Amino acid sequence: MADTLFLTFSVLTVACALLVVVNKNAVNAAMFLLVTILGMAGLFVLLEAGLLAVILTFVYGGAVVALLLFIIMLLDTTPGTFKPFHKMTVAASLLSLALMGVGITTLFKRGVLPHAPQHVPVPTMQDYAAQLFTTYLLPVQVVGFMLLIAMLGVIVLSKRFDKSEGAS
Amino acid sequence: MMPLLAATAAYGLPSYLLVASLLFAIGFFGVLFRKNTLVIYMSLELMLLASTLALVAFSKFNGTLDGNVFVFFVLTIAAAEVAVGLAIIVALFRQRHTVQVEELNHLKH
Numbered sequence: 001m002a003d004t005l006f007l008t009f010s011v012l013t014v015a016c017a018l019l020v021v022v023n024k025n026a027v028n029a030a031m032f033l034l035v036t037i038l039g040m041a042g043l044f045v046l047l048e049a050g051l052l053a054v055i056l057t058f059v060y061g062g063a064v065v066a067l068l069l070f071i072i073m074l075l076d077t078t079p080g081t082f083k084p085f086h087k088m089t090v091a092a093s094l095l096s097l098a099l100m101g102v103g104i105t106t107l108f109k110r111g112v113l114p115h116a117p118q119h120v121p122v123p124t125m126q127d128y129a130a131q132l133f134t135t136y137l138l139p140v141q142v143v144g145f146m147l148l149i150a151m152l153g154v155i156v157l158s159k160r161f162d163k164s165e166g167a168s
Numbered sequence: 169m170m171p172l173l174a175a176t177a178a179y180g181l182p183s184y185l186l187v188a189s190l191l192f193a194i195g196f197f198g199v200l201f202r203k204n205t206l207v208i209y210m211s212l213e214l215m216l217l218a219s220t221l222a223l224v225a226f227s228k229f230n231g232t233l234d235g236n237v238f239v240f241f242v243l244t245i246a247a248a249e250v251a252v253g254l255a256i257i258v259a260l261f262r263q264r265h266t267v268q269v270e271e272l273n274h275l276k277h
Contacts, residue, residue, distance in 0.1 A: 015239045019193050019212050021198035026206050033210050040217055043187070047228040049236050056220075059243050064213065064250050070205055071254045075261050090177045100193055104186055108211045113181045117231040141242045146194055150248035157255040 006046055013039035025044045030065055037061045048122045184225035192216035199240075205257055205267040259273050 016036040023029040037060045044053035084146055107113075191214055198211025220239045227235025261267055264274075 003179055003226050006183065010183070014187060019196045020210055020214065021202070021207075023207075026204055028209055029207050033213065036214065037217070040221060041183070043221060047184070047224050049224050049239075051229070052213055052220075052224060052236055052239050055243060059247055059249070060213070061215075063247060067250060067254060068206065068210065071258065074257070075206070075267055076244050085201075087254055093197065093200060094193070095192070096196070102188060104189060107182050107185060111182055114229050114231075115180060115253065120231045123229055123233050123236065128237065128240075131233050132240070136237055136241075139241055143241055150252050154251050154255040157252070157259050161249050 002046065005042070009039045010041035011044065012036075027069065030068045030072060033068070034061055034065045036063070051123075051128060095159060106158065181229040185222060188195060188218045188222040188225065188252055191215075191221065201268055203268045205260075205269055207270075208269065209253060209257070213246065213250070 013036050016039060020029045020036060022031060022108045037056060041057045041061075042055040044050070045058060059102040184207060195211040195213065195214030195218060198214065199208050202208050219240050223235040223239050223242070225235075227233060257267060260272065266272065
């Protein structure tokens with residue numbers, strides 16, 4: 001059961017990610033991004049991170065994709081094209097593809113990776129909260145400050161400043 | 169709460185890492201080969217998602233919670249990044265009336 005689910009979700013995720021990249025229409029690409037995110041949330045559930053799956057669906061599937069769709073509809077509806085292939089880019093891509101292949105084969109053949117530990121309880125909301133408010137308290141505050149700065153930045157970037165307003 | 173799945177599933181950590189690296193590679197190719205700034209942005213999101221998948225997988229297979237907590241921070245920063253980036257794209261569009269990267273070359277010339 002778990003294996004079937006893993007195969008389904010991973011194939012769905014990778015296929016839709018590929019469609020995001022090769023799709024000429026930006027709106028379709030955003031829709032496939034949504035499906036990719038849902039597949040990813042499924043993989044998170046398989047990894048027993050249900051809370052993260054829910055947050056991923058809300059934040060990415062809800063907010064980010066909706067924002068992207070808004071901007072796409074606001075700005076540009078002409079279907080895009082691909083960049084002409086430069087020799088250097090193709091060489092770099094092939095090299096990195098080969099390196100990735102080597103990495104993956106090494107991972108499967110020689111990798112000494114931990115197996116899933118037995119009898120570990122599924123992390124609950126309480127565990128997350130305990131971690132976030134003790135060990136990771138400073139990062140939480142920094143991230144909150146960062147969100148504030150991002151909000152201010154967006155307001156400044158998207159507001160039109162008149163000349164007269166700036167002079168006064 | 170019972171574990172959802174048996175811990176001895178056939179697809180272990182390498183399989184999840186394979187999916188994550190494939191996603192990262194796809195996002196990377198999107199950044200390299202697309203012209204539309206918005207699609208490049210989506211490819212960036214794909215790369216971020218791939219890294220979060222790897223984090224969650226490592227966290228599960230090591231029996232710790234640290235990777236999952238890191239994913240929280242990654243998601244928060246990604247949300248902030250999307251908001252700021254799209255605001256920049258809109259401001260750029262107001263100036264130049266295009267989002268194709270090849271026409272946004274005024275710093276080059």
